[in-house]
Amino acid sequence: MGLDRRNFMKALGLTGVTLAAGNSLKAAPVKGEEVEFFGVLYDSTRCVGCQTCEITCAETHGFPAPTDAPTAGVIRKTSENCRTVVNLFNTSKGEVYTKNQCMHCNEPACVAACLTQAMYKTKEGPVIWRGNKCMGCRYCMVSCPFDVPKFEYFSSNPRIIKCDMCYDRIKEGKIPACAENCPAEAITFGTRRDLIREARKRIHDQPDVYADFIYGEDEVGGTGELYVSPVPPIESGFKTTLLNESYPSLSKGFLYTVPSVFVLVPVFLLGIHEATKNNHHNEGDDNE
């Protein structure tokens, strides 16, 4: 997450606004302080598709309860009224459920996209949306590789709707509503490090039950939501074409050229201007 500070310095050069210094530098993590993100491990082998997670999520966040059930061949999507859905897939190992919600990336594209820091990666790990900052440009939606953020198109005061890992509950010392209420214990809340260890253990202990992958360990540079499943990711509705590096790094190259352009181009232009000044005097019947 050193990204913040470096990009900040660049932006400083490009805008020439020095007042921001206090604010943004504070936001950068203190060096040496290890950040331990929370995450959620979802185990497809345990999920029975009972939709308790969907129902408790809707209750907790004030959305209508789901009216449809997971059906094979139908991809249900999260929406501006629903932060998580469970889908059913017919796979080589029979029916497999997959839960869908915000992935809480380690380096989220939506956060890098947000020009007001409304999308925010908290130090606890959840990626949250802050309405008092958001200007509704929807660049987060364009950038998110998982198409997670949803927008209230039919509101004059629209919000971005997405899973926030029940950030308010986490701050109170509770765990996300879906993890707390899952009757099949398919949803485990914990630190990302512990969850990866747990996922490895399950795969190692029961190699014939689990396919050998943890979705989210490397995808898009690592996500807070981790998945284990009986079948390879392609069979149970995961995006498999995503990069294994963080998405903000895709625009990093461009952003890194900004300070050099900002310093060198004006100098270069001024140089040419001075060098060609004489042309002007020779032709000089113009007035300005």
Next chain:
Amino acid sequence: MSNHAIPVAKDNDGKNIWKFLVSEFKPKGKIFTPFNIISAPIILLGIVLIVIRFWKGIGSVTNLTQEVPWGLWIGFDVVTGVAFAGGAYVITFMVYILNNRKYHSIVRVTVLNGFLAYVFYAGALLLDLGRPWNVVNPIIGNSFGTNSVLFLVAWHFLLYMLAELIEFSPAIAEWLGAKRARKILSGMTIAAVIFGITLSTLHQSGLGALFLMARDKIHPLWYSEFIPVMFLVSSIFAGLSMVIFEGSISSRVFSSQISEKHHGEHNNIVISLSRICAGAMLAYFFLNVLVFIHDRHWDLLNTPMGYWYLLEMIGFVLVPMMLFFYSYRRKSLNLIKVAAIITMLGVILNRLNVTVIGFKWEEAVRYVPSWMELVITLTVIFTEIWIFRWVVRRMPVLRDSPLWAKDEK
């Protein structure tokens, strides 16, 4: 413009500035022109739709979806409109940086065009913002999203509008007869030009860089890490084609404004611009070929999207490029205009391919703009043209500066 007010009152040869301004706000020229008859009802309808949009939400007038959150207003109004405004930085570069005085007579109109394009097309962004009251957040510094390309673009829009306003401000001062203000403002021109060109290179490319993180959503024939470079290079010929196109219309509509001398010059300017266009397009085409070969998308060519790509590259880049070269050799103004129009269509096509048509190309339900989005887009364009016409009829944009301004220096 409040800073003009004081010198104006003194310098305006004793004329009462308020009376002057009031008289200037009255319409000049015919009211019932075909353009007015078409544009006025559309603008009125557009205003009604804009009210509905703020009242009932963006979804009530647009066809945007959760998967395609940016549609015509971003893809055409902002991304394409700003590319067409690129003429201002190219022309100011040639006139003030290369000191090539040949293009001097079109500087003002180009800068005015660029300025208004930014005000209106970047302003159209406000229509697209769900929570526009927070638009000041990235500016006032309580929440700088400095990692964001959009942050850079937003700042650049703002600063570039200022730079263009400064570049254009001597014309405003001449209109108001503010001699001292004019002197101060024209002294700032070169700084504004250098600043403006730097900003332009960054935000023209930045508009492309906006889509870098949408790697998996844009058709691979249009997505590459070179989108920013492509957008920058194409903004050169997009802007110049616009200059040629706008010039050919202005010289007819406002012919009474243009002096004999400038009329003659204009043809020469257009011919030289066509060569620059052709050169930039050659570079652009070559770049595209390099990227294509590098990405090895041969298999994609034989798909519907592949044909679409070939149509854009050959029909709307290669063909107008050769047309520009040919008409430059033949000194054929009409062919140049044709080439400019094809080029402009090609730029629209390219920007829409990246932002809308190639975006989520595999979705079962495609985004197609609603008629209301189109009407609002037309409203933005027509309003800009109205303002442009208002300014050209009053300020020395196409016509020569007043004598007192010429005598200075």
